[in-house]
Amino acid sequence: MKIFLFIILLFSFSFSYDYDLKNVGVEIEANDKIIKIKRIEDQDCLLINGANPENLFSGDYAKEGLPKACVKKFLTTMGKITPMKINDKIETIGELEVIKFIEKSQTNKNMLLIDSRLPDWYLQFTIPTAENIPFTYFNKNKYPDDFYDALEMIGVKEISKDKYDFSKAKELVLFCNGAWCPQSSFAIENLIKLGFPQEKIKWYRGGIYSWKLLNLTTVAE
Template sequence: MRWLALLLLASPAVADPVGITPDVMSVTVQTPSGPVEISRLQDNAAVIEGEFARIARPCPNFCIQPMVPAPGVTPIGELELLEFLADPEAVVIDGRIRPEFEAGTIPGAVSVPYTEAADRLGELGCEPDFEGFICEGEHPRVALFCNGPWCGQSPTAARRMIEAGYPAELIHYYRGGMQMWRMLGLTVVPGS
């Protein structure tokens, strides 16, 4: 009987499947490098580690951000962000500084550091003006994210974009950011 107990302890545990939703195991998004499958880590014993496991960072700079960083901006969660990634007309923006983006980002996200967001509205179809940009007509919906609920980079980017002329109703904010994305075990790729 003892050998049976030892055998059971030595056997690998069978992991229960980890889906995005009960009906969706993965989502494939198109990126400049080709298609990337986003799924959740299939290790039922996985835990978040490293910088994103730190929960007690001093405020400032790491103060809890509001759900709505500016009037008119729509907060979204992971499922809505996946819909953005699947929509070829929408743009998902990583508002973090370039080294953070390069260290790992959400597949399909483009790097627009928060310090550059107001100056790069031309990439979203706006016309330069003396006081910012003119953003009349059709423009893409954008989803901004950064490091997580305590990170002010993407909320700052949203406010700067609005001040420069981008319509607030086209801006969506994924407040969970990389911390929540990693906590849920979703696919992370190096930024390029």
């Protein structure tokens, strides 16, 4: 059920920039020519099971003969590209900001790095210190028990039905698989609907894809 939900989100979640880059593309003019910007997708790519974590991050890609430890290859046809910003209140950050956040969180328990992917992905590997709060946990109607577990982890208490106390809300950084992954964005959108203070939310849009691309340390939980 959760894998099915993951696949649906990959292909249905939309933002302000609702470009269909896999099918329609965006036409622009350059050097007196009409060029269509698209995500190039060979038909063989459609056969890949994107819900399998092992299919996503493996292998190497560079000049033949280079040390394998120095190069990376990732699946490039997954999901739908997200914009750089969710809104003007939530800051989008990069790797150095994430590392600084991790350092500060060592002595500040009110800071929480959240891996919003499903557990199978989190258990494969994640960013050091990240806690797994799957994006599904932020859906109160479908997963009420998980929802209240998530509230406790982020420092929020329910006062009455649909009313919450954010006085002890933690500072959050959320991430998922990459710029084409909607899971962290889904979690953030639900936090906004909840009334969570947006100034306490940061978004690592690059996620695991960018983290691994730069060969930064990961841990297996």
